[in-house]
Amino acid sequence: MKNPFEKENNSGLIAAIIIGGVTAAALAYLFLTEDGEETLATLKHKVKDIAKDIASGVVSDKTGISKKTIKKAADVILK
Numbered sequence: 001m002k003n004p005f006e007k008e009n010n011s012g013l014i015a016a017i018i019i020g021g022v023t024a025a026a027l028a029y030l031f032l033t034e035d036g037e038e039t040l041a042t043l044k045h046k047v048k049d050i051a052k053d054i055a056s057g058v059v060s061d062k063t064g065i066s067k068k069t070i071k072k073a074a075d076v077i078l079k
Contacts (some may be wrong), residue, residue, distance in 0.1 A: 048078075 029045075030036040056070040 054079075 030040045052071055052074050056067045056074060059065070059070050060067040
């Protein structure tokens with residue numbers, strides 16, 4: 001039988017609440033302020049560039065086509 005006087009470890013719950021609060025504040029800043037809109041646009045651009053770089057590296061390794069050529073093709077396709 002479980003001891004009713006034994007304290008439970010709630011550190012995981014407390015950490016999750018803190019992380020959730022910080023995440024909510026960051027998202028509110030990004031979506032509700034003018035500076036946040038600019039930051040969000042910059043982040044989207046950087047994420048696209050990183051994704052193209054990773055994808056072109058994988059395709060280049062598998063096909064032997066140069067990474068630069070694949071990036072140019074990806075730019076044309078995504079526009």
